[in-house]
Amino acid sequence: MVSCVYVESAVRNHPRTEQLLERLHKLPRIEIEHYGEVFNPRSQNFRLQKKNPAIIIAHKNKGQVLAAPEGYGLGGDYNYYFSHMLNCIYDCRYCFLQGMYQSAHQVLFVNYEDFGDQIRQIAALHPGKPVWFYSGYDCDSLANEPMTRFTDYFIPLVAAIDNAWMELRTKSTQVRSMLKMEPVARIVTAFSFSDQFSHSKLENGVPSIAKRIEAMRRLIEAGWPVGLRFDPVVYHRQYQTAFVDLLDQVFAKIDAQKLHSVSLGSFRLTRDHFRKISRLYPEEPLFAQNMHLNNGIISYPLDREQEMIEFCEAQLMKRIPAQSYHPCEWHG
Amino acid sequence: MLIWVCALHCEAKPVIDYYRLKKSHDARAFDVYHGDDMVCIISGIGKVASAAASAWIAASNPGATSIAWINLGVAGAAEHEIGDMFLLNKVVDADSGQRYYPAPVAASSLAGSACLTLGQPSDNYREDTLFDMEASGFMHAALRFSSAELTQSLKIVSDNRRQQTGKNRQRVSELVQQHIDSIDRQVRALFELKREIAALELAPEAWQQLLSMAHFTQTQKNRLRVLWRYLGNRNFSSESLLGQLAAQKSARSIIQTLEQISFRDSEDL
Known part of the structure; x- marks a missing residue:
C-alpha cells in the first residue's frame, strides 16, 4: 500500500505529474524541493518503508543515461542504461536494490524528454553501430506501466533511431500497451524467472510464473522480440528439480526458436550490498547460506556455483538454440 | 521504548493520565514521567529546548534498542478549526530553512499537514501550513536516534485567525484530551513498527x-x-x-x- 505522494515543486505542473496525481488523488500529497531530501537521508528504515512506500514525483537533473557496468548486457560493444524510476514495486529478497538506496520509496522521473535527448545523442556517437540501452536496472521497466506510460514515450523514441536497441527488464505482466503497438525488432522485453520454490520464498509481490509466461507468449505472438533471464539462480536443496520444472513450464508455452536471447546467472551481490541487505533481513536464509567473497562480489563457493551453472546450462541447452544463449559473466 | 516530547505540562497531562505515567524524582534537567515502555519529557517552549530534551532523554536510555517518538503539542493555523489534530508530514525550520519529513504511518487515519517552526511567537497566519515553536528542534534531535518511520509529531490547533486559546492551559489539556483515542491508535501503530525492529535484535x-x-x-x-x-x-x-x-x-x-x-x-x- 502506497503511503503518500511527494511532489517536487519544479514539476508540480508538468503534464506527466498532473496525470500521475490524477491517478493518485486519494493519497496525501506533500510538496518537496528535491527528491533527495526525502530519498537520501540516513535516518530511514528501508524494511519498514518497503511495507508502505511513498511515490516521489521528480525531475532527473543529470546523468539520465549512463554507461552500463562491465559485464552487463548481451555482448554488444556499446551498452548504456537508464532508469525512469528508482526502486521497484516488488520485494525480491535477492535484489541489490534493497542495498542500493537509503529509501524504499519509488521515485518516478517525469522529464522523459531529457532521457530521450541523451539517448539520441549517445546513439549518434556510434553511427552505424548497434548501441544498447538497458532499462530496468534501478527499477522494473514495466511494473508501473499504467502509471508511468513508459512504453508510450520510449518505444517510439528508440524505434526512430536506426542504431538504437533497447532491453526492457521486467517481472511484470504489464504488456497491454505494447500489444497495442507495432512490434519493433530492436526492442527486447526480457522476463526474469526464478524457480517456483525460490519464487514463493523470495519474490514478494511478483506475478506468478504462469502469468508471466502468458505475458511473454502474447508479446511473441504479436511479433515482439522477447528474452528470458534465469537470473539469479538461487541454491536450495531441490534447485535442480525445480529448475527443470521451470524450464518445462516455460517451454510448454514458449517456442524457444522465437526467443531473442536467454541468459543465466547465479545469485551474487557486491560485498557492500550483501552486508547492507543481510543487516536489514537478518532472519533471511538466503544470506545465511555458504557464501564466498570473490573480487568484491559475494556469491556461492566456486565449486557450488560451477555445479549450478553447469547443470542449468546443460538443461537449457537441451531446449534452446545455442546462439541465443548469453551467460552472465561477472568473474572478470 | 516510546518517548513523548511535549513543550508544556498541560499538553502532556492527558497522555500522562491515560497511560498512568509516574513522575521521576531522579531527573533534574527536565520533568520526566515514566510508564510501561514509555517516557514523557516536558521540554519547555522552543525548538532548542525541544532538541535538548529529546537528546537528553535518548542519551539517558542507552539500553533502548529501538526508540519511537511522538512530539505532541499545540500549533497555530490560519483557517483550521480549534481542536483539529494533524500528523505532521513536513517540518520546516523558519530560521535555517532546514526541512524534515517524518514518514507517514500508513495505518493512520489522521490528516497530514506541513508545519513551520518559528523562533518567536507570531500571529502572521499562513494558509498552507501550521506553525509551532518546537517541531524542527524535536525532529533534528530525534532523527539522530531513530528512523523517520518511528518519529512522529502530532499537532492540535489551539490558535487561528479568529480565536486564540494556546495560553489557556486548561483549554489546551482539553484539546489534547478530546483526541486521546486517536492518539492511542497512533501509539499502537508505532509500537507495532517498533516491535518488528526490536524483534530482530540480539537478546x-x-x-x-x-x-x-x-x-x-x-x-x-x-x-x-x-x-x-x-x-x-x-x-x-x-x-x-x-x-x-x-x-x-x-x-x-x-x-x-x-x-x-x-x-x-x-x-x-
Missing part, C-alpha cells in the same frame, strides 16, 4: 554468555553477531545452541559450529 543476556565462551576478535564478533541473529530469528533456542557450543574450545570452532548449523538450516530457504 543481550545470551549474547553476553556467548561472548564469554572464548576471546573473539572484532572481526569474529561481527561474524558471530550475524550468525547469532540469524539463528535467534529462526527460532533456535539460545539455551540449546549454547549447550551445543559448550564443548568448543576456541572462538574459531564456535563460529564454525554456528556456521554449519546456519548452512544446514538455510538450504531450505
Whole structure:
C-alpha cells in the first residue's frame, strides 16, 4: 500500500505529474524541493518503508543515461542504461536494490524528454553501430506501466533511431500497451524467472510464473522480440528439480526458436550490498547460506556455483538454440 | 521504548493520565514521567529546548534498542478549526530553512499537514501550513536516534485567525484530551513498527554468555553477531545452541559450529 505522494515543486505542473496525481488523488500529497531530501537521508528504515512506500514525483537533473557496468548486457560493444524510476514495486529478497538506496520509496522521473535527448545523442556517437540501452536496472521497466506510460514515450523514441536497441527488464505482466503497438525488432522485453520454490520464498509481490509466461507468449505472438533471464539462480536443496520444472513450464508455452536471447546467472551481490541487505533481513536464509567473497562480489563457493551453472546450462541447452544463449559473466 | 516530547505540562497531562505515567524524582534537567515502555519529557517552549530534551532523554536510555517518538503539542493555523489534530508530514525550520519529513504511518487515519517552526511567537497566519515553536528542534534531535518511520509529531490547533486559546492551559489539556483515542491508535501503530525492529535484535543476556565462551576478535564478533541473529530469528533456542557450543574450545570452532548449523538450516530457504 502506497503511503503518500511527494511532489517536487519544479514539476508540480508538468503534464506527466498532473496525470500521475490524477491517478493518485486519494493519497496525501506533500510538496518537496528535491527528491533527495526525502530519498537520501540516513535516518530511514528501508524494511519498514518497503511495507508502505511513498511515490516521489521528480525531475532527473543529470546523468539520465549512463554507461552500463562491465559485464552487463548481451555482448554488444556499446551498452548504456537508464532508469525512469528508482526502486521497484516488488520485494525480491535477492535484489541489490534493497542495498542500493537509503529509501524504499519509488521515485518516478517525469522529464522523459531529457532521457530521450541523451539517448539520441549517445546513439549518434556510434553511427552505424548497434548501441544498447538497458532499462530496468534501478527499477522494473514495466511494473508501473499504467502509471508511468513508459512504453508510450520510449518505444517510439528508440524505434526512430536506426542504431538504437533497447532491453526492457521486467517481472511484470504489464504488456497491454505494447500489444497495442507495432512490434519493433530492436526492442527486447526480457522476463526474469526464478524457480517456483525460490519464487514463493523470495519474490514478494511478483506475478506468478504462469502469468508471466502468458505475458511473454502474447508479446511473441504479436511479433515482439522477447528474452528470458534465469537470473539469479538461487541454491536450495531441490534447485535442480525445480529448475527443470521451470524450464518445462516455460517451454510448454514458449517456442524457444522465437526467443531473442536467454541468459543465466547465479545469485551474487557486491560485498557492500550483501552486508547492507543481510543487516536489514537478518532472519533471511538466503544470506545465511555458504557464501564466498570473490573480487568484491559475494556469491556461492566456486565449486557450488560451477555445479549450478553447469547443470542449468546443460538443461537449457537441451531446449534452446545455442546462439541465443548469453551467460552472465561477472568473474572478470 | 516510546518517548513523548511535549513543550508544556498541560499538553502532556492527558497522555500522562491515560497511560498512568509516574513522575521521576531522579531527573533534574527536565520533568520526566515514566510508564510501561514509555517516557514523557516536558521540554519547555522552543525548538532548542525541544532538541535538548529529546537528546537528553535518548542519551539517558542507552539500553533502548529501538526508540519511537511522538512530539505532541499545540500549533497555530490560519483557517483550521480549534481542536483539529494533524500528523505532521513536513517540518520546516523558519530560521535555517532546514526541512524534515517524518514518514507517514500508513495505518493512520489522521490528516497530514506541513508545519513551520518559528523562533518567536507570531500571529502572521499562513494558509498552507501550521506553525509551532518546537517541531524542527524535536525532529533534528530525534532523527539522530531513530528512523523517520518511528518519529512522529502530532499537532492540535489551539490558535487561528479568529480565536486564540494556546495560553489557556486548561483549554489546551482539553484539546489534547478530546483526541486521546486517536492518539492511542497512533501509539499502537508505532509500537507495532517498533516491535518488528526490536524483534530482530540480539537478546543481550545470551549474547553476553556467548561472548564469554572464548576471546573473539572484532572481526569474529561481527561474524558471530550475524550468525547469532540469524539463528535467534529462526527460532533456535539460545539455551540449546549454547549447550551445543559448550564443548568448543576456541572462538574459531564456535563460529564454525554456528556456521554449519546456519548452512544446514538455510538450504531450505
